[in-house]
């Protein structure tokens with residue numbers, strides 16, 4: 001009798017447990033159908049759709065008009081953010097961009113053909129010299145491929161004073177306000193840093209007994225809003241004098257041969273010592289010399305092309321092909337944090353390196 005009660009109790013308990021389990025499975029299934037998870041074909045991390053971006057199979061900036069193929073819920077936001085750096089490099093720093101300089105490719109976020117276009121030439125320095133004028137001037141480059149003089153103050157050299165240059169009435173108050181801000185406190189200058197540096201080296205200048213001098217150096221997480229840029233590839237011997245220019249980001253940049261040249265510049269600026277007469281202006285087109293520099297990061301360009309290839313495979317053959325591991329080496333190269341390892345070896349194309357496509361896992 002006791003056993004019988006126990007058996008009934010056990011049956012009831014099992015039925016109750018089964019019901020609860022079925023219920024739990026139903027809830028889980030319902031939850032999963034409302035909140036499915038997806039897996040990134042590159043880093044293999046999983047997450048809900050909010051974790052993913054629509055990835056263009058071919059970069060929109062290369063395709064031009066028309067509908068884009070997209071990989072939906074296959075590439076996570078983290079990987080997409082990494083890849084956009086490669087794509088920008090391909091877009092802005094390959095010789096092919098010169099040919100497209102006058103159209104400007106569409107950016108990734110552009111909704112239509114009239115969307116925002118990207119300046120395809122990434123110029124890291126641009127100088128202009130007018131004929132019959134020994135000075136060189138800082139210039140910028142805007143879409144669609146037009147240069148403009150930056151608001152700037154140039155040291156005429158040999159203690160002759162400074163030469164202010166603005167090309168429109170609206171630039172004058174901007175430059176004046178930036179210079180006033182420069183002297184609001186000790187002048188803090190951010191030195192150039194290498195790609196290895198995570199922080200910034202800041203030099204502070206101030207007056208001591210009426211004389212401007214460097215008073216301290218420190219390393220900080222954030223830069224000060226005044227930067228030092230060195231002259232790059234300037235063949236003009238007498239034109240590369242120190243100058244202060246207002247850049248598009250609103251920051252002031254000193255361009256100088258070295259840090260010591262900043263002090264006489266500051267002294268002339270404080271003493272309001274300006275040069276006379278003003279520099280001779282250009283007679284117009286054909287009377288100016290331009291010097292600009294492009295730098296290429298072949299590794300990023302290579303990775304952008306490699307990623308496009310993987311996207312095409314995923315588009316035509318499904319993400320299982322990528323996830324199978326046969327393209328593990330390719331994925332590993334794309335996910336490298338440092339650009340000095342395998343991609344670097346391939347891009348160097350040294351005699352010792354294979355010129356072949358990165359080996360698939362099945363080939364190794």
Ligand SMILES: [Zn+2]
Pocket residue numbers: 040041042043044045075076077078079080
């Ligand atoms: Zn990912």
